[in-house]
Amino acid sequence: MAIEMDEPEVDGLGAAARALRAWQYDGAQPQLHPGDLGWYWRFGVERTAAAVRTWSRDGEVVAVGLLDEPDLLRVAIAPEQQRDEELARQLAEDVSAPERGVLIEGKVYVEAPMGALVRELLQKDGWESDEPWVPLRRALDEPVEDPGVRVDVVGPEQASERTTVQRASFDGSTFTEERWHAMAAGAPYEDARCLIARNAQGDAVAAITVWSAGEGKPGLIEPMGVHRTHRGRGYGQAITVAGARALRELGASSAVVSTPGFNVGAVATYTSAGFVPQPETRDVYRPG
Template identity: 40%
Template sequence: MTTLTTPTAARLAGITRTLSEWQTADWKGFLHPGDLGWNSMAGAEKSAADLRCWTADGTVVAIGMFDGEDLFRMAMDPAALDDDELARQIEADLTSGRVLPAGTVTVEARGALALRKRLRARGWNEGEPWTPLRLDLRTPVPAHPRDAALRVEEIGLDQADDWISVHWSAFKGTPPSSDDRRRLVHRWTTMATGPFAHLAHHLIGYDNTDQPVAVTTVWTAGDGRPGLIEPMGVHGAHHGNGYGTAITLAGARVLQQHSASAAVVVAENSTAGALATYLAAGFTASEPVTDLIGSVTQRHP
């Protein structure tokens, strides 16, 4: 029998261990412990409340995480990806409203063959493609022409403001307001000291004038498992200088130092710049994957 639960914060360590064990060499681009870490900016209690776990015979076999109100991101035990009976139960939970809110929702279930088949048969549509990318860390990480021009440091809490400023510029394009800066530094600090902090390494790249120009965070999943790059960004005033590739490779080296088997990331196909950055860093692209978009008509009581 399969049961569905929302875990407490006390269960986060165990869930992280389970999810780490699912990060295999043939990584499908599904939920990684680093995704839980990046989602933990509101604290441990909210992180736990965003999760759903399916358990069979006392063992967690599937994990889902709300990333916002209408995006549900999943991972499954690799041995259960084509288990139709488990997929039937998860499909029922997702489409009945026991998990998802009423309205149009998106489910990220990369590699979950049986579940994806069931949702498509129900009429769910495929969304925009994303490409999983992987850099093998069993050999030396390649050098890049901009490596010498970028001084990279692994930072602590005292440099959160610099990290936030670069990240905001990379994704928003404008300087953060004072209120935004205070709020974001608080959230970043919560994440960097939270239940997933031991998995994370936060990097800033400085140019030859000591200006912070690029950032990334990389997340380990244990020795011999893929480590995630999430996020990576370059300050809006410094695009086109190769800093994205250089900071990506610096992150890969940190993962290699912590015994990761590979550095992995998923890039949206519509963001050509991100794809180009990872390919320039020597990552190998897998077949694109899509999320599934459907409608839930009512909320289960």
Template identity: 40%
Template sequence: MPPRIRTGGRSLAPELVAHLDRWVAEQPFSIDLHSGDVGWHLRHDDEALDGAFLGWEVDGGLAAAGLLDGGVLRTSVAPAHRHDEALATVVADGCAGLGYVDASAGTALRDELLRRGWSADPDPWVLLHRPLTERDAPPDDPATRPLDGPDDVAARVAVQRSAFAPGSTFTPELWRRMADGPTYDPRFEMLTWTPDGEPAAAATGWFAGTGRCAILEPVGTHADHQRRGYGRRANLAVLGALARAGAGGVRVHTPASNEAAVRAYESCGLRAVDWTVALVAPGRHDGGHPSG
């Protein structure tokens, strides 16, 4: 039986998350779609999520998962199917009309897209990773703590909107949708406050299970409080919470050109383990892979 594609919205997310969490145990250093990417995307409304999640089945079992965000497809392939050419052909067929695809090196999917004329994005990204054990958990920072109530949610939203201005559309409603998702855990979202009680930085981590690799997404510092170490404190608090929960490591994926972000992650103990490039559709030459 040929591979079969399924598409869906919010209701498909829990099934994809369960498989992604199992797959990441075998592929901690990959750029593959992570359950945390799904969790962060669930902030959108149902209309925006319709058709955003994809699953490809082989012999009745999920063999690959995808997140479609505009013209960008982010993928993860089950370890047992990374070299499955029949699966790669079906997934590649569905990429017609897209602008970018994230497909890990060494997979049949990436090879198939290259054969079809897709090319490497000229703007590389860097994958950073840090192993975690309980010994890596830093001492508690009294100015950094999980969110507690609507006022903290509003503060967390304000940090996000300032850190990513003018493009951020984050609102308390979007936060609530994200928090209602199957992957969100309030232990892994932190706010750092100034001595005057202003929200300075926020970081969100996504736990995939004991011994497995987590991710950070998103992290940011309010424009009024940048370059004072607040972002690092928020990140370290999340890393500590992940370590205490038993995460085996944490990874982030960011544009290599964003040197400030790379330095910020390195200051938290993450180290570059790979440089990656998305694939660009034939005939598209603008570069600038927009996902992350």
């Protein structure tokens, strides 16, 4: 049976999330994680459904795409299907044709596993490699050290503090208390934790959200930030260690995160928290 692309309804998001969970394993090429879907859920379930695309064969989901932006599609592919020619050709056709309703016209980007055949097909058609990203990983088979600062698990009562730290960590952030509640209501958040680190005065100075994909699978950090007025004091390392501890408690086999290669400060923070850089990844893009 041919590959079929679908924009799932709200009720169909569960199938996409289950597929993403099933495809995570240690040693795999980094690709879209259920936590990425969970983080996007802050925009609401309807908008999340509108941003998701699935590709199926014989009723089984074999690829999932998330439109992080109108010009950026992040794609996960079932590990055993990443070199499947029929799927790769269908993916390449769908992302290359604006009338298919996946990506807009002009310059657009696709993130897909580095070894996936679809990348090669797109590059043969004139797509180019973008700037490098650095994935980092910390194994969680051993207990994680104490972060050395007070760390609180965020619930509804702390949502305002959590979102305030986010906005003070990232210029242009639109993370509000309302959006935290939308994210927390999403199915992926059942296996997630938001944490805030506090200084000696009790101020919230750093925050992290971590996402488990299930027992024995890699968990994701998305995102981590330090309040701009409290940087340079080790809080990034501390909250990252706290996030790794939380993922281990959730049953994750490892903690993973990716950051742009030019962000040397972020790479240094994650490395100081016990994360090991992995081979770089690159999106592919179609020049405008």
